[in-house]
Amino acid sequence: MKILMLLGNEKEIGTYHRAFGWAKYLTQRGHVVTIACDGHKRFETRMHDVCGIKILETPSFMDGRLLGTRLTGLGGWGLLSIRARRAELFHGNYDVVHMFEHYPSVVLPVYMGGYGRSPVFLSDWCDHYGEGGFRDMYDTYRMRAIYRRLGKIPMKLLDFFEKDIRRKSSAVTVISSYLFDRAVGFKIDPDKISIIRGSVDTGKLKPIEKLDARKNVGIAGDQRIITFLGTAQFDVDLALRAFATVLHQCPDARFLVLGKKTDPLGPMIESLSLSDYVTLTGWCSQRDLINYLSATDVFVLPMRDNAVNQARWPNKINEYMAMARPTVCSPVGDVAELVKRERIGLVPENDPVHFGTAILTLLNNEQLARNMGKRARRVAERQFDIAVQGSQVERLYRRLVSAFA
Helix, strand or coil: CCEEEEEECCCCCCHHHHHHHHHHHHHHCEEEEEEEEEEECCCCCCEEEEEEEEEEEEEECCCCCCCHHHHCCCCCCHHHHHHHHHHHHHHHCCCCCHHHHHHHHHHHHHHHHHHCCCCCCEEEECCCCCCCCCCHCCCCCCCCCHHHHHCCHHHHHHHHHHHHHHHHCCCEEEEEEHHHHHHHHCCCHHEEECCCCEEEECCCCCCCCHHHHHHCCCCCCEEEEEEEEECCCCCCHHHHHHHHHHHHHHHCCCEEEEEECCCCHHHHHHHCCCCCCEEEECCCCCCCCCCCHCCCCCECCCCCHCCCHHHCCCCHCCCCCCCCCEEECCCCCHHHHHHHHHEEECCCCHHHHHHHHHHHHHHHCCCHHHHHHHHHHHHHHHHEEEEHHHHHHHHHHHHHHHCCC
């Protein structure tokens, strides 16, 4: 099969990892896969090859990453990007087109005549962006009220895209039971909806010996390391407040935040008097990332109980499991159910004291933590490896293409 995946993200960001994992498996199976994503060049369209996958990076000129995001919660408004993707769709002779989320740069090329260019169109849904979602829950812009007023019309357009593109798709893939229910609420036939969780390349992401990893990144061998991984850091304050309670009983504990540094974190850490105990690594190389993850004793996955987090499947849980370490997770969404069901961590009440107590339980009981970590690795290999998820996607594609034929 010849497959096109349309994304609203830049390379190596967000949903790109979901699409790339599937594409890597499908390419190994002999299919031809192209991923269209946002590029860094303002006017240039660039096609290149990664692991046998064709990566189409479309122009960033006026794509709305700054203003569009402030006005509507989503970027992807660039006309040059939309035109480049439309051209690829028109001339690519694809058997399957998979649209990830409902960015304008994802759905408009399809609306502009694309439906007649491929037998099968699917829509993937990973996050609740629309009304009651990200744009309402995690909008921290100073001029929020003004942006909201100016963005009223384009927000209505995005809300239309969110529903309509999924109603018109041959099938809808969702990442959580919350989004499954939301799709059904949009009058989409449940038989058209498939839940496909996040995935991880367990062959690529393997733990190394803890003391060696710590030596490689300059962490003392006797420290107790709690780690949060992720580009999106909007709920990490819950774990930091819990960590402050941990320090009272475990003064040798340290907290790592792996991923892009965000402005609010510094003042927050200072306000909690944690500056000497928290390390913000910023972006890491793959080698350093594996070292930091392997150096960890306990991973944390803090989430406030709201629609955004109920809809998500935070991909960090897949990396946590692959590294054979236990996780302390907030009691929110499908991830919490996984952690409890598979006994790969603890799910305390969602407040600093109970969250901190759960962390201490794992730090003070090495055998419990070790057993949970071993189970986590097995779960990652058997349920969440890219080959497992990729085969599910491949079967779905084949069924849809066969039905069309």
